[in-house]
Amino acid sequence: MFAHRLLGSVLLLFGSSVSLAQGLETDQAMLWLDYDAQSSSTVALVTDIEIEVTGMLAYSVIKQQFLNDSQEWAEGRYVFPLPDGVAVESLRVAVGNRVIAGEIQEREQARITYETARAEGRIASLVEQERANLFSTSIANIAPGEVLEIQIGFRQKIDYVHGEFRLRFPMSIAPPYVPGAALSTEAGSPQDGGGWSENTTRAPDASKITPTLVGPLESTNPVALRVELNSGMPLAYLEASHHLIDKQFDRGLWQITLEGPNADPHKDFELVWRPAVGAHVDSAVFLQRLADQDHALLMLLPPEQFVAQQTRREVTLIIDTSGSMQGESIQQAREALLFALDSLSAQDHFNLIEFNNAASSLFRSPVEASSANLRAARDFVHRLKADGGTEMLKPLDLAMQQQVSAGFLPQIVFVTDGQVGNTVEIIKHVRSTIGDSRLFTVGIGHGVNSQFLDDLARFGRGSAVLIADLWQVQNRMNELVTQLTSPVLHDIELHWPSEVEFLPTQMPDLYIGQPLLVAARGDKLRGDLLVTGLSDGQRWQQVIPLETFQTAPGVAAYWGRQAIQHELDRSGQDISPEESRLRVIDLAVEYQLLSPYTSLVAVDKTPQRSHAAALRRHDVPGYLPDNGQRGQSIMARAMPATDAGMLQRLLRGLLALAMVVLLLLHPFVSRDAALGTDQDTPA
Amino acid sequence: MIRPLLIVSLLAVGLWQIAGATTIQAKAWLGQVLMERAWSRSRWEDSPVLPWPGAVSHPIARLSVPGLDVDYLVLDGADTPILAWGPGMEVGLNGHRLIAAHRDTHFSFLREISSGQSVQLELANGQVEHWRVSNREIIDSRGLSLNLAASNQQMTWITCWPFDAIDSGGPMRLLVTLKRVPYFDNQLSQTATVDTTGVAL
Numbered sequence: 012m013f014a015h016r017l018l019g020s021v022l023l024l025f026g027s028s029v030s031l032a033q034g035l036e037t038d039q040a041m042l043w044l045d046y047d048a049q050s051s052s053t054v055a056l057v058t059d060i061e062i063e064v065t066g067m068l069a070y071s072v073i074k075q076q077f078l079n080d081s082q083e084w085a086e087g088r089y090v091f092p093l094p095d096g097v098a099v100e101s102l103r104v105a106v107g108n109r110v111i112a113g114e115i116q117e118r119e120q121a122r123i124t125y126e127t128a129r130a131e132g133r134i135a136s137l138v139e140q141e142r143a144n145l146f147s148t149s150i151a152n153i154a155p156g157e158v159l160e161i162q163i164g165f166r167q168k169i170d171y172v173h174g175e176f177r178l179r180f181p182m183s184i185a186p187p188y189v190p191g192a193a194l195s196t197e198a199g200s201p202q203d204g205g206g207w208s209e210n211t212t213r214a215p216d217a218s219k220i221t222p223t224l225v226g227p228l229e230s231t232n233p234v235a236l237r238v239e240l241n242s243g244m245p246l247a248y249l250e251a252s253h254h255l256i257d258k259q260f261d262r263g264l265w266q267i268t269l270e271g272p273n274a275d276p277h278k279d280f281e282l283v284w285r286p287a288v289g290a291h292v293d294s295a296v297f298l299q300r301l302a303d304q305d306h307a308l309l310m311l312l313p314p315e316q317f318v319a320q321q322t323r324r325e326v327t328l329i330i331d332t333s334g335s336m337q338g339e340s341i342q343q344a345r346e347a348l349l350f351a352l353d354s355l356s357a358q359d360h361f362n363l364i365e366f367n368n369a370a371s372s373l374f375r376s377p378v379e380a381s382s383a384n385l386r387a388a389r390d391f392v393h394r395l396k397a398d399g400g401t402e403m404l405k406p407l408d409l410a411m412q413q414q415v416s417a418g419f420l421p422q423i424v425f426v427t428d429g430q431v432g433n434t435v436e437i438i439k440h441v442r443s444t445i446g447d448s449r450l451f452t453v454g455i456g457h458g459v460n461s462q463f464l465d466d467l468a469r470f471g472r473g474s475a476v477l478i479a480d481l482w483q484v485q486n487r488m489n490e491l492v493t494q495l496t497s498p499v500l501h502d503i504e505l506h507w508p509s510e511v512e513f514l515p516t517q518m519p520d521l522y523i524g525q526p527l528l529v530a531a532r533g534d535k536l537r538g539d540l541l542v543t544g545l546s547d548g549q550r551w552q553q554v555i556p557l558e559t560f561q562t563a564p565g566v567a568a569y570w571g572r573q574a575i576q577h578e579l580d581r582s583g584q585d586i587s588p589e590e591s592r593l594r595v596i597d598l599a600v601e602y603q604l605l606s607p608y609t610s611l612v613a614v615d616k617t618p619q620r621s622h623a624a625a626l627r628r629h630d631v632p633g634y635l636p637d638n639g640q641r642g643q644s645i646m647a648r649a650m651p652a653t654d655a656g657m658l659q660r661l662l663r664g665l666l667a668l669a670m671v672v673l674l675l676l677h678p679f680v681s682r683d684a685a686l687g688t689d690q691d692t693p694a
Numbered sequence: 695m696i697r698p699l700l701i702v703s704l705l706a707v708g709l710w711q712i713a714g715a716t717t718i719q720a721k722a723w724l725g726q727v728l729m730e731r732a733w734s735r736s737r738w739e740d741s742p743v744l745p746w747p748g749a750v751s752h753p754i755a756r757l758s759v760p761g762l763d764v765d766y767l768v769l770d771g772a773d774t775p776i777l778a779w780g781p782g783m784e785v786g787l788n789g790h791r792l793i794a795a796h797r798d799t800h801f802s803f804l805r806e807i808s809s810g811q812s813v814q815l816e817l818a819n820g821q822v823e824h825w826r827v828s829n830r831e832i833i834d835s836r837g838l839s840l841n842l843a844a845s846n847q848q849m850t851w852i853t854c855w856p857f858d859a860i861d862s863g864g865p866m867r868l869l870v871t872l873k874r875v876p877y878f879d880n881q882l883s884q885t886a887t888v889d890t891t892g893v894a895l
Contacts, residue, residue: 188789193845209845334785368789369819400789400846651772651782653854655722655796656862660715667708674701 054079054087054153054629058234058276064178065241067169067297067310068565071180076160079153081627084620086129086151088205089631090222092181094167095144095462098565098572099605101164104136104150104613113138113613115603117596121610122201125149132620136161138611141204141219142434143576144181144462146605152620163611166565166572171292171310173490173524175248179477180280182234183636184224185335185458188401189217189432205630214432221432224635232631234276240265245287252281253457253479277637279457279479296557298536299566305536306567307560311527311553313500313544322498325360325377325419326351327410331427331455333367336397340456340638343478344426347453348392350488351424354496355380360419363388366406367399376413401431404440411444421448422495425467428638429460438463439583442470449473451491458636474522494522500544500551503527508538508557514573518544530573536560571602579607718778722799725779729753729767736818742770751776755783756816757793764803768793768815789846791815794853797868801853804870813872815849825849825872835867847874 059074073093079085093099102113113136116124121137128135129151137149138161146163153159170177191213196203202210204219211217240249241264249258255270267282286292297308328351330344348363355361360377361384364370373391378384407425415421429452431437441450450471452464457479468475476491478484503518511533521527521544540555575598582591592608599609620626725745732745733753742752753767772782772794781795795801811827832855840850848871855868 189845192847211845399785651777651794651852652774652863653777653794653796653801653852653867654859654862654864655718655778655798657715657718657796657798658858659860659862660711660718662860664708664711664713664715667704667711671701671704671708674697674704677697 054081054085054631056087056089056232056631058091058232060180060234060236062178062180062236062238063241064169064238065565066243066561066563067171067295067308068563068569069167069169069178070565071165071167073163073165074160075148075163076158077150077153077631078158079155082155084155084624084626085153086149086626086628087153087631088147088149088628090141090145090147090184090204090206090220090633092145092184092633093165094179094181095465096572096576097144097165097167098568098602099138099140099146099163099165099611100568100603101162102136102138102611102613103162103164104134104615105160105162106134106615111136111613111615113611115600115605115609116612118608118610119201121612124612124614125151128614129626132618132622132624134159134615134619136613138163138605140605140607140610141216142462144460145184145220147204147219147222152626154619166568168308168528168569171526174292175283175285176242178238178282179461180236181458181461182276182279183458183634184222185428185430185456185460185636185638186221186224187217187430187432187460188333188335189214189221190400190402191217191433208432211432213436217432223630223632225632232276236269236280238265238267238282240267240282240284242284242286244290244292246284247287247290248283248285250283252283252483253278254280256282275637276634277457279459279636281479294553294555296555296560297563297566298560299562299564301567303534305531305533306570307529307531307533307536307557308563308566308569309527309529309531309540309555311529311542311555313521313525313527314551323358323360323419324355324495325415325421326355326495327362327364327377327413327421327423328352329364329366329406329410329423329425329427330392330395331367331401331403331425332365332395332397332399333401333430334398335401335428335430336455338397338638339481340428341395341397343455343481343484344453345392345395346481346484347426347455347478347488349389350484351492351495352385352388352392354492355385357381360416361388362410362413363391364406364409365391365395366402367397368402370402370405370409372409377416401427403427403431403433403437407437407441408444411441411446411448415447422473423448423450423471424453424491424495425450425464426453426455427464428455428458429463430458431460431463434460434463434466438466438470441467445471451475451495453478453488453491455479456636456638458638469519472520474525490524494524497523498547500546503542503544505529506541506543507531507533508540509533509535511536514570514577516577530566530570532570568602568604571598571604574598574602575604575606718796718799721778722780722796726767729769729780733767737820749779751779751782753780754818757781758814758816759803759807759811760814761811762803762806766795766800791846791849792840793849793851795851797854797857801851802857804851804853804868805857807870812875824875826875827870828873829871831869831871833867833869835865848872849874 055078057076060071062069062071075089077087104111125135125137132152135151139147141147148161150159150161189208189211191211193209193211196210196218206218206221207223208217208221249265254275257268257270259266294311299306328348330348336344357380359380361380362377363373373388410423450467451473452468452475454461454464454477459477461477465475474494476487478487500521503521505513511531513529513531536557538557540557541552542555543550543552575595578591578594582588595606596608599606605611729745732743736743744752751769751771754770755768757768758765766781768783769776769780772784772792776782777794777796781793781800784792807827809827809829813825815823815825851870853868854864855866
């Protein structure tokens with residue numbers, strides 16, 4: 012496995028010596044990386060992202076052009092992030108003027124199809140889902156000097172929170188902390204992802220989610236991005252949070268392009284738009300008819316003004332001070348914590364927990380939010396430094412096991428970048444031990460694992476908020492604090508006019524600023540839907556006429572994606588993992604979607620490469636997030652100089668002293684020599 | 695006339711070079727002595743304690759090899775100014791520990807170390823980690839860099855190689871890899887640590 016992994020790490024083959032690599036095929040290979048200051052890569056990649064937004068849904072195509080700059084046939088592999096909850100539905104490979112379409116196959120079968128085609132010399136491509144927001148593409152048999160383009164089509168939902176629409180597109184991946192003992196994985200086996208981490212007991216797929224990454228100073232692979240926005244209403248605000256954009260309004264559509272030729276791929280893309288004053292965002296039904304069934308997406312907006320009631324809260328703030336939080340991230344986290352501390356009122360209780368390799372709390376148990384205690388907490392926050400690992404279960408356990416005082420509402424606010432490999436283990440643990448506590452997550456920085464933090468908040472019946480820049484702290488924390496301090500809409504029930512399937516099956520609690528999103532499927536969705544809920548002991552209800560729908564493509568894919576997630580969540584709970592797997596495969600085939608158990612594979616008809624020609628595999632590096640860390644290349648460190656030069660100095664000194672001795676002896680020596688010379692001359 | 699001048703200047707250069715060599719040894723020894731105090735004080739204080747005002751680093755761990763009479767305080771960071779005073783440690787993202795030291799001072803004992811040797815690393819919080827040497831390897835540092843993202847179950851020691859090289863600043867490095875040993879494996883060496891510490895004090 013190591014030889015193979017090493018080959019994977021030899022991305023920068025130009026100039027870097029293969030002979031060296033061969034000399035290193037030992038047990039130790041994972042401890043160091045081959046690197047080349049020139050960063051000239053053999054297989055280069057150009058990424059082009061096109062996003063079309065219609066109302067609440069977006070359809071996007073990501074185009075990846077692989078350029079083989081070597082004299083040999085090449086196979087490229089690339090691991091990249093996609094937005095949370097995407098439904099990936101198509102794969103096309105463009106070879107010159109031809110297009111090869113991909114199809115959904117069961118994951119193992121797809122891999123066999125791909126590997127067979129690769130061996131036969133055909134152009135083939137495979138897209139696999141490593142995590143819900145992390146995917147990989149492989150493309151085989153790129154001829155020397157040729158360009159192959161992969162086009163992946165996917166759908167996503169637009170977030171509508173606190174009165175604004177947000178479209179997020181992640182560009183970078185932060186290297187996660189991988190706990191657990193190494194497992195032995197066979198090289199080239201389906202379990203071996205070729206990443207810098209080995210698979211471990213606690214993160215059995217770690218090698219698949221740890222691609223090599225490059226920082227802002229070394230990246231050469233450009234990314235372009237374009238958005239076409241059909242908002243359906245006049246806008247008061249339209250901006251990207253971390254990139255400069257050009258926007259043009261033409262015939263009801265906004266065309267958004269990045270200023271300058273390429274995007275900064277080390278910062279995540281976020282587009283935010285707000286309706287103009289007077290324009291009304293209302294509850295809405297989106298419908299798509301597919302295979303004789305109605306698929307619907309319902310967005311319900313709860314009343315904006317709940318009657319506020321003072322609830323006494325017991326707030327536990329958890330702060331991640333692991334090494335990945337270094338740089339601007341820890342500053343953002345500090346600001347966020349101080350904001351949360353300021354929001355506490357005198358009758359609330361609170362505690363602070365810090366963690367990296369170990370977790371420690373400021374107070375033994377939650378204390379009153381008195382001015383003295385708050386001062387101690389602020390001092391604690393100011394002293395925080397980021398260093399070490401990310402043992403995430405420890406602080407969560409510490410927080411969840413605290414004794415809750417009677418009459419208090421326990422809330423946990425978890426501030427982290429979510430960079431861990433053992434997300435599955437953590438979510439499983441939180442699900443089973445969360446109890447009455449509510450878990451709110453604050454995601455920090457670019458490259459944050461937002462899917463994971465979303466899932467944590469979902470199972471913790473809280474909400475998730477993302478902060479990627481210092482200037483966002485104020486706004487986003489304000490949203491969170493409003494949610495923490497306002498009563499929720501709970502016990503939400505849906506009363507349908509006819510028999511329908513709907514998701515989620517258990518309605519979540521609704522916090523201020525959040526819409527309720529329901530996906531539904533039925534023979535014919537007609538009549539009125541009645542939604543009821545309780546807030547502060549008061550009954551709330553709303554009627555949604557299903558007849559007044561807007562048709563929207565992508566609703567069926569949304570349903571399919573939600574149904575797959577639902578079956579995955581049930582795995583190991585009320586159905587067995589195997590049963591869950593089979594159900595997911597059925598759904599994925601029915602809706603033609605990528606899933607953990609299904610992949611997209613495309614194979615060309617005619618072989619291109621002859622059997623005699625060799626094929627070399629190249630892993631194309633991804634992008635590190637730019638969170639203002641000191642050293643951008645946190646993956647690698649140059650070898651330190653480890654010579655004090657003592658022997659050299661000692662010898663030099665002794666040599667000088669020896670010469671002094673020689674010089675002192677010189678008169679005697681030279682006389683002898685002079686005598687000798689005299690004798691010799693006559694001859 | 696030239697000869698006395700030559701003798702004096704060569705004498706000066708010779709003594710200066712030998713003094714330099716002695717200073718290296720003296721710094722390596724003195725650094726450890728001065729840090730001992732900072733180390734014991736850092737046990738009681740939250741923030742890192744600098745061994746002397748203006749010091750480039752502070753001790754973060756104690757490295758001992760029972761059997762080889764090795765007991766060093768390890769400093770934070772592995773840059774050249776730090777390594778003059780003691781072995782320097784950097785910790786990667788996943789807890790991979792990297793300790794560097796000079797081949798002619800603190801890491802001269804790596805010449806004798808062999809696979810299977812057990813090693814203790816005591817951290818600032820009092821926790822003692824047990825490690826075992828698993829591999830030695832000589833590599834060329836020109837084309838390679840250290841992977842700071844490797845697992846926390848591994849530790850790498852690095853020093854210059856060969857040990858007897860007269861020139862300094864060569865490209866070759868000796869890498870010694872250690873693997874973490876669970877505590878219960880190691881009851882015997884646990885008592886050994888107590889002994890060595892006793893000797894050192």
